[in-house]
Amino acid sequence: MGAASELAVVVLTGAxxxxxxxxxxxxxxxxxxxxxxxxxxxxxxxxxxxPERVWRFYQLRRASLATVxxxxxxxxxxxxxxxxxxxxxxxxxxxxxxDDLHERAGSRALVHMHGELALLRCERxxxxxxxxxxxxxxxxxxxxGCGHARLRPDVVWFGEMPYHMDAIETELARCTHFxxxxxxxxxxxxxxxxxxxxxxxxxxxxxxxxxPENVHPADAFVPGRAAExxxxxxxxxxxxxxLGG
Ligand code: OAD
Numbered sequence: 403m404g405a406a407s408e409l410a411v412v413v414l415t416g417a418x419x420x421x422x423x424x425x426x427x428x429x430x431x432x433x434x435x436x437x438x439x440x441x442x443x444x445x446x447x448x449x450x451x452x453p454e455r456v457w458r459f460y461q462l463r464r465a466s467l468a469t470v471x472x473x474x475x476x477x478x479x480x481x482x483x484x485x486x487x488x489x490x491x492x493x494x495x496x497x498x499x500x501d502d503l504h505e506r507a508g509s510r511a512l513v514h515m516h517g518e519l520a521l522l523r524c525e526r527x528x529x530x531x532x533x534x535x536x537x538x539x540x541x542x543x544x545x546x547g548c549g550h551a552r553l554r555p556d557v558v559w560f561g562e563m564p565y566h567m568d569a570i571e572t573e574l575a576r577c578t579h580f581x582x583x584x585x586x587x588x589x590x591x592x593x594x595x596x597x598x599x600x601x602x603x604x605x606x607x608x609x610x611x612x613x614p615e616n617v618h619p620a621d622a623f624v625p626g627r628a629a630e631x632x633x634x635x636x637x638x639x640x641x642x643x644x645l646g647g
Pocket of ligand 1: 415416417418419421422427428429430433444498499516558559560583584585586587588589609610611612613614626627628629
């Protein structure tokens with residue numbers, strides 16, 4: 403690799419990056435899906451069949467955003483972006499997380515492929531509103547655009563197409579370095595991005611507490627807690643890539 407300006411870095415994050423901020427992951431003990439059927443809270447059918455239950459699940463998660471703050475992993479990724487951009491390199495952060503901790507840590511080139519808890523969307527007129535004030539689990543929020551009785555969380559449910567796939571694939575096609583952080587590698591299409599990056603010649607890193615399902619021998623696996631491991635990993639990559647401070 404020559405000049406830093408030739409670098410094109412794509413980072414994919416999952417729930418593990420927010421775990422050290424106290425946001426529950428999905429899988430495993432204490433995860434959001436434990437004791438909860440995905441079909442009951444995270445599908446368009448569930449929203450049609452039992453909107454009160456789905457709304458309550460997401461309102462509790464929306465309300466909890468006010469109680470959490472970014473951790474050292476979010477900050478390290480924001481810092482990596484700042485240094486890469488200053489060096490004239492490309493950087494994209496693709497997150498499956500619906501929390502807002504990356505943006506609060508200072509990340510800019512951020513793609514929320516599974517949507518955002520902070521956004522509500524009208525299924526009738528497609529109006530979107532950024533709202534973290536109305537978080538009562540017992541009260542729907544009506545659409546100010548068309549009067550529809552209940553906005554839905556603007557998150558991607560199972561059976562729905564993730565957002566921004568074209569932009570993500572464009573960045574992947576040119577990426578030289580790819581990092582997957584805190585994601586179990588079981589939910590597609592996100593889980594397939596690692597292989598796509600690898601197959602087109604990018605160097606790949608995987609960071610998670612336990613070895614994710616989609617890790618390949620060619621990937622560098624870095625075990626540990628993201629908030630502990632990422633500051634060091636980012637510092638060593640910045641050094642290797644000759645990035646300024
Ligand atoms: P998961 O809950 O499936 O996986 C969390 C990953 O983070 C696992 O690989 C853990 O080993 C790792 N992990 C846990 N704590 C960590 C820590 N402190 N530091 C580093 N890694 C840690 O979460 P996701 O992979 O993000 O989709 O889940 C993917 C998608 O499945 C989510 O976006 C959501 C879910 O169902 C939808 O809701 C559509």
